[in-house]
């Protein structure tokens with residue numbers, strides 16, 4: 001695994017829908033992309049940190065600084081035995097896992113292309129398609145919520161996740177459950193509640209949710225464990241699992257029964273696979289979360305989802321839901337709630353150079 005040069009690109013894509021969560025409203029996405037080159041091939045990754053630290057603590061500006069000044073200088077011009085060895089070369093740095101994941105994920109793509117195998121196969125996955133659901137932002141009212149749910153149920157999505165916040169939780173859930181008694185339904189609070197809201201959250205037990213995602217603080221496990229003791233519905237940890245060790249601690253504490261694995265949040269594919277394995281050892285199902293990715297991050301997510309303990313539908317829905325024009329050449333479209341795993345080596349997708357270079361707000365080369 002030879003890392004000869006790197007390229008950083010930054011693109012801004014308008015979202016097709018307004019995405020409201022408990023922490024804000026998104027109408028566009030600023031997306032850093034990293035290309036690693038070696039042996040005549042290239043691997044590509046996407047950063048999922050945001051402009052402002054709203055979801056977790058990382059930011060795009062911070063990631064660009066670390067890539068330029070710290071992480072890329074550690075890997076450029078070097079040869080590694082495999083992506084795990086490259087991961088270890090960045091292993092002594094604290095935190096900043098989304099930024100480190102950009103390097104690690106591009107390296108996995110490059111390595112899989114070098115070995116001429118699909119990334120999912122290299123990770124140990126065996127599925128040819130993966131089950132997907134959708135994550136729906138907060139809507140104006142109950143009627144709009146039920147409308148949005150209906151559109152996506154009709155498209156075949158296997159699970160509907162509703163974003164909730166204090167003051168808008170039981171209402172959308174009750175309306176949706178009333179209209180669709182049998183769908184797999186979940187909610188995601190993105191850390192908007194505290195233990196003082198346990199009564200309100202316990203009211204959700206009446207609606208047969210598959211899980212309640214990240215109700216409490218983004219860096220908490222202990223209060224989640226206390227809340228889990230008061231609820232029948234399993235909690236699903238998202239924000240507060242940044243590593244396999246966090247997953248072990250959370251599951252050992254009883255902080256939840258399900259884990260949302262975001263490859264970028266935990267620092268890359270190697271760590272994501274460890275989270276998957278630990279959850280499996282605890283008998284806890286996992287699913288692949290999304291961060292409104294372009295086709296690059298989406299393809300990485302789909303490949304990761306081929307591992308066996310990804311037994312709940314992920315958030316990796318059709319790219320065409322999000323973008324009028326994606327950054328890749330290939331479509332990533334689910335049919336009947338099943339997303340085909342892109343065939344071909346690596347992620348199986350390729351950058352649309354003409355489009356990306358046309359809209360890039362930043363494009364820079366890095367060499368040893």
Ligand code: OSB
Pocket residue numbers: 055134135188190238289290291292293315316317
């Ligand atoms: O909590 O899962 C989340 C998007 C941005 C930040 C956090 C989250 C999300 C989603 C979107 O739920 C999932 C997707 O469609 O990619």
Ligand code: MG
Pocket residue numbers: 188190213214238239260289
């Ligand atoms: Mg979430």
